[in-house]
Amino acid sequence: MRPEERVQIAAVLVFIARKSFRLGTLLVAVCVLSFWLVSHSPIDPVNAYVGADVMRVGPEQRAAIAAYWGLNDPPLQRLVNWGAAVLRGDWGTSMIFRQPVIDVISERFTASLALMGTAWVLSGVFGFALGIIAGARQGTWIDRCIKWYCLTLASTPTFWLGLLLLIVFAVWLGWAPVGLGVPAGVLSDEVTFGDRIRHLVLPAATLSILGVANVALHTRQKLVDVLASDYVLFARAKGESEFAILWKHGLRNVALPAVTLQFASLSELFGGSILAEQVFAYPGLGQATVQAGLRGDVPLLLGAVIFGAVFVFVGNLLADIIYRFVDPRIRWGGRYEQC
Amino acid sequence: MIAPEASEPKPILDVRDLSVSFEQYARGLQKKTLRPITSLSVTIRPGEVLAVVGSSGSGKSLLAHAILGILPSNARVTGTLRHANENLTPERQVALRGSDIALVPQSVGFLNPLMRVGAQVRSAAHNGNAAEAQRAIFARYRLAPEVAGMYPFQLSGGMTRRVLVSTAMISGASLIIADEPTPGMHSAVVEETLGHLRELAGEGRAVMLITHDIEAALTIADRIAVLYAGTTVEIASVADFTGDGQSLRHPYSKALWRALPQNGFAVTPGAQPVLDELPPGCLYEPRCPMSTPDCTGARPEVRALRGGVVRCFHAA
Structure with missing residues (x-):
């Protein structure tokens, strides 16, 4: 291998490593920040989920819904649950679409x-x-x-x-x-x-x-x-x-x-x-x-x-x-x- | 039988009373007229090197651009340009530039940064086999064949010079205008570049060397035209630049000569006039030690004197 080729390959490897590191840190930051923002959102996920039927849903049902989606867990627990789903490959279940x-x-x-x-x-x-x-x-x-x-x-x-x-x-x-x-x-x-x-x-x-x-x-x-x-x-x-x-x-x-x-x-x-x-x-x-x-x-x-x-x-x-x-x-x- | 008078060859280029001006809007609608070139007259013959010498702002590059017809579109040009005894009209300029009149530019900035050097040299060829001609010229200028595949940023200063001269060489032009071809360069490279230009003249071409470096000009030129504020104040043979300048005709040429370190380093106070406020009389009058009331009234015409040409009332 000629020395200039080696230099060029080294430059490409450095480029890939640097970009991968950037992407990793970017994703972690984006995940944490978005999760923090969403958990402070004024929207009540249960109300939003129930939608127009809000008057016909009793407190027990609301509690059941919240428990089903894991909404009562502490934020950190929910972040970990979600992270596990991402690693599993289905990225969790969408509440609106009832699909992965x-x-x-x-x-x-x-x-x-x-x-x-x-x-x-x-x-x-x-x-x-x-x-x-x-x-x-x-x-x-x-x-x-x-x-x-x-x-x-x-x-x-x-x-x-x-x-x-x-x-x-x-x-x-x-x-x-x-x-x-x-x-x-x-x-x-x-x-x-x-x-x-x-x-x-x-x-x-x-x-x-x-x-x-x-x-x-x-x-x-x-x-x-x-x-x-x-x-x-x-x-x-x-x-x-x-x-x-x-x-x-x-x-x-x-x-x-x-x-x-x-x-x-x-x-x-x-x-x-x-x-x-x-x-x-x-x-x-x-x-x-x-x-x-x-x-x-x-x-x-x-x-x-x-x-x-x-x-x-x-x-x-x-x-x-x-x-x-x-x-x-x-x-x-x-x-x-x-x- | 009497031999015909040993006349000099006919000039290939005859510039007479060339003036270039630009209209510029200053504040609001106030118009300013800049006159970088005023009544410039110069001729050049096949086989000779004519150096056009002047400080920066004396209109040297614009002279080259005016001859080639590549001035900006807002430039106003008056005077006559004749090439090989025919009027150099804008149409003739388009036909001749690149093929019979070639420019050797200043720096690597005149090469397209994203085009290989060989292709740029070949694009200057106007007849024959461009690839073959380019290889032959590169060999002549000791440029390795692989230089043709390089991009301009990969060239050294000396290689850039040789590539730029190659473009003029390959064009086969009979008039070559080298615009400041040796700026800030190592003396060996300067010498080599000037040598190449002298060779081109030796082949019967006319070479106009535009430079501020009077010493470099003296090494290869036959005649020297001295520019001041866009006009030719004197055209002298190289031999006149000697001693303390007593053979020179114009006070500015003498001052320029005496300002060289080896000739006393003498400084003339003042500066070239501002381009929108040219003096009404002789352009050098404000700085001239020989100035008299005549000089402020009218501009002197060029006149022949002792085998050269001078624009001064008092020159003798």
């Missing part, structure tokens, strides 16, 4: 994944394209329009945009269904792929339209910087055409930060999906999380929080990996310094 939390999360996350994945790809592609157009035409009316559009969107709340789209496209125009993930009153076997797509359009559009602004503004600024750089000036002096400059120098130097940013923005996407799913009553993980919070379903809420933490962590990790192992300056920079 892990099943609820995996089912709900599949629905959310379709939503977030669509929004992520669309916002990335359109945002990048708009940013490139605006940056290449800096100062023209088209640049001003795109900038104005992005700044307006960047200051728009997700739920408000969702409501607006609902009013226009579902209520007034009737082009899209008013909510839910599948048509109401249809057996699950009879739900077609087209039905699912039709229900996905508006929530995905809400998330994508908002996600565009971030990528577009960032890409635009980066491209403006690149086009003002010395190496673009030199490319002009070498007689390269404006198109070649945009293609060879612009895209090459803008793409990497844009992709990195897109991965790092998974946290915003996750947060946005919670609001969008709530507005559209879309049965994803975000909506389940809101229900779990409102109805005191501690195992599901904790499961969702942990899952969200891992999801965002993975996004940032991918951004980090791309940045570190794709950019030649960072990939080889350290190696040459050490040699």
